[in-house]
Amino acid sequence: MALELIAHGAESKLYRDGSKLIKHRIKKSYRIKRLDERLRKYRNKREVKALRKAYNLIKVPKVLEVNDYKIIMDFIDGEVLRDVISDLSNEEFNSVCKKIGLYVKALHSKGLIHGDLTTSNMMLRGSELFFIDFGLSEVSSKVEAKAVDLHVLKEALNSKHYDIAERAWRIIRNAYGIIEVLKRLKVVESRGRKKLKI
Amino acid sequence: MICLGIESTAHTFGVSVATREKILSNVMDSYKPKKGGIHPREASEHHARVCTDVINESLSKAGLSHKDLDLIAFSNAPGIGHTLGVGAVVARTLSKTLNKPLIPVNHCIAHVEIGRKITGCIDPVTLYVSGANTQIIAYQGGYYRVFAETLDMGAGNFIDSFARYSGIPFPGGPVIEKLAEKGGYVELPYSVKGMDVSFTGILTNLRNKLRTHELKDLCYSMQEHVFAMLVEVSERALAHCQKNELLLAGGVASNKRLREMCKVMCKERGAEFFVPKKEYCVDNGAMIAVLGLLMHDAGVKFKKSDYLISQRQRTDEVMVLWR
Ligand SMILES: Nc1ncnc2c1ncn2[C@@H]1O[C@H](COP(=O)(O)OP(=O)(O)OP(=O)(O)O)[C@@H](O)[C@H]1O
Ligand SMILES: [Mg+2]
Numbered sequence: 468m469a470l471e472l473i474a475h476g477a478e479s480k481l482y483r484d485g486s487k488l489i490k491h492r493i494k495k496s497y498r499i500k501r502l503d504e505r506l507r508k509y510r511n512k513r514e515v516k517a518l519r520k521a522y523n524l525i526k527v528p529k530v531l532e533v534n535d536y537k538i539i540m541d542f543i544d545g546e547v548l549r550d551v552i553s554d555l556s557n558e559e560f561n562s563v564c565k566k567i568g569l570y571v572k573a574l575h576s577k578g579l580i581h582g583d584l585t586t587s588n589m590m591l592r593g594s595e596l597f598f599i600d601f602g603l604s605e606v607s608s609k610v611e612a613k614a615v616d617l618h619v620l621k622e623a624l625n626s627k628h629y630d631i632a633e634r635a636w637r638i639i640r641n642a643y644g645i646i647e648v649l650k651r652l653k654v655v656e657s658r659g660r661k662k663l664k665i
Numbered sequence: 666m667i668c669l670g671i672e673s674t675a676h677t678f679g680v681s682v683a684t685r686e687k688i689l690s691n692v693m694d695s696y697k698p699k700k701g702g703i704h705p706r707e708a709s710e711h712h713a714r715v716c717t718d719v720i721n722e723s724l725s726k727a728g729l730s731h732k733d734l735d736l737i738a739f740s741n742a743p744g745i746g747h748t749l750g751v752g753a754v755v756a757r758t759l760s761k762t763l764n765k766p767l768i769p770v771n772h773c774i775a776h777v778e779i780g781r782k783i784t785g786c787i788d789p790v791t792l793y794v795s796g797a798n799t800q801i802i803a804y805q806g807g808y809y810r811v812f813a814e815t816l817d818m819g820a821g822n823f824i825d826s827f828a829r830y831s832g833i834p835f836p837g838g839p840v841i842e843k844l845a846e847k848g849g850y851v852e853l854p855y856s857v858k859g860m861d862v863s864f865t866g867i868l869t870n871l872r873n874k875l876r877t878h879e880l881k882d883l884c885y886s887m888q889e890h891v892f893a894m895l896v897e898v899s900e901r902a903l904a905h906c907q908k909n910e911l912l913l914a915g916g917v918a919s920n921k922r923l924r925e926m927c928k929v930m931c932k933e934r935g936a937e938f939f940v941p942k943k944e945y946c947v948d949n950g951a952m953i954a955v956l957g958l959l960m961h962d963a964g965v966k967f968k969k970s971d972y973l974i975s976q977r978q979r980t981d982e983v984m985v986l987w988r
Contacts, residue, residue, distance in 0.1 A: 475904075475934075476904055477897070477900045477901040477903070477904040477905075478897075478900075495897075495930070495933070496929050496933060497893065497896050497925075497926040497927075497929040497930040497933070498889065498893040498896075498926070499850065499889050501850050502850075502855070502889055502890065502893060505852070506855065549905075582858060582859060583859045583860075584859065585859065585860075585905060587904070587905050603857065603858070603859065615816065615858055615861075616859075618861075619858060619859030619860070619861065620859075622811075622812075622813075622859075622860070622861075623859070623860070623905075625810070625981075626803075626805065626810040626811065626812045626981075627805070627812075627905065627906070629805070629806055629808070629810070630806070655816075658816070658817075
């Protein structure tokens with residue numbers, strides 16, 4: 468059966484095979500072989516580990532098979548949130564944002580840092596929200612790591628979805644609700660602004 | 666319409682004369698610290714000392730005199746307060762005495778605009794890597810938005826700090842590039858968080874390895890790791906923004922290995938890669954003149970407070986009315 472290329476992400480090519488998805492981390496010729504292989508193997512491993520752990524906490528695709536550079540997982544027959552977030556009804560929008568906050572909270576509570584929280588890495592199937600792409604995830608119970616995770620999400624919203632970012636963030640933050648991390652987020656943000664000092 | 670552009674956000678005092686069609690001159694004089702990093706007061710003293718000569722040379726290279734100027738543009742943000750102040754005073758004085766309009770320009774956006782003008786790219790993702798700044802910028806919905814940036818220090822300052830620890834004089838970049846040519850691989854930390862990068866961990870790691878490893882190997886591996894990080898986040902931004910042009914800007918853009926890596930990444934992705942020649946990548950007056958003209962032609966209006974220098978103005982605070 469022919470594989471259908473469904474996406475060319477920044478680090479992988481993704482193929483559909485019936486009800487399965489094959490994520491193949493492809494070689495990047497711009498980086499030297501040793502670094503390239505180290506990163507691809509490492510991220511593949513991290514992604515598998517995180518997907519398995521997250522599977523019991525939130526909705527993520529189930530891992531079916533693994534090798535050095537490939538993961539075979541459930542195919543999610545839905546849309547990437549990036550492409551549909553602006554078309555959601557008010558009610559759907561609120562519910563999705565709330566879920567984002569709760570998902571991140573659930574991950575962080577178990578010391579799982581996603582590492583690349585953007586709307587490109589979230590999918591909607593009907594009203595079900597899935598998190599994908601755990602290649603940059605790490606295990607950490609540090610407040611700082613969690614705050615940076617949120618910072619990445621907030622930045623991604625502000626840059627890509629500037630028109631709805633504020634509304635989305637308010638709901639996400641409230642649903643997330645870990646005060647200590649939200650406080651640290653302010654510090655992370657102010658650090659970014661001060662960086663210009665030489 | 667003839668515009669004089671003045672750049673003074675950091676080391677470089679640069680002055681250029683440009684029209685809408687052509688950059689007529691681009692003269693610069695850079696402060697070089699005797700030891701250590703940039704010293705703000707010394708840098709501003711340097712700028713104050715050279716400013717008259719740089720302006721005169723820029724005018725004479727353009728074959729023009731003060732009275733031919735129609736417009737004065739200057740970089741009012743972001744940067745070092747001391748040095749920004751010199752450019753602002755010089756620009757204000759010229760504008761007052763010649764009775765010509767004054768245009769305050771954001772330095773980071775000027776890097777993008779001169780890149781677009783010189784290379785002909787239309788809607789790029791810009792990888793802007795200089796001493797203090799490391800950002801990925803793309804235009805969206807009326808603003809240049811920052812899609813990724815360093816969480817701690819600029820890549821250029823990181824490279825210079827590493828050079829300093831290794832006993833290489835400022836600016837360390839070119840020497841490190843040369844040493845790297847003969848180096849081999851040493852594993853270093855690789856720090857990408859989402860689309861952001863960070864350097865302090867790598868710096869500490871390199872510093873510890875100085876005692877146990879050969880400098881050329883560390884230079885090589887530093888470049889391979891750090892540039893791979895920058896190129897990786899650039900590729901993420903291209904994918905995320907669904908754009909297919911990459912523009913490289915900033916002083917670190919002079920590095921041949923970084924250019925090559927950008928080129929290869931773009932080729933593999935089916936995107937196009939653009940980089941202006943060196944004099945338009947480093948801090949320069951031409952980019953200030955170019956953006957000054959664009960803003961003037963778009964009829965951008967300024968409040969009194971817009972003319973003040975701002976050390977920390979962010980790229981996405983400036984409404985883009987010229988695109
Ligand atoms: N389980 C899945 N089911 C259906 N589609 C998926 C699945 N996983 C990924 N995709 C699709 O592939 C795209 C890229 O996936 P993913 O983010 O995992 O790859 P990536 O190469 O790491 O991307 P990037 O580095 O650009 O973030 C997603 O945006 C989505 O369209
Ligand atoms: Mg992704």
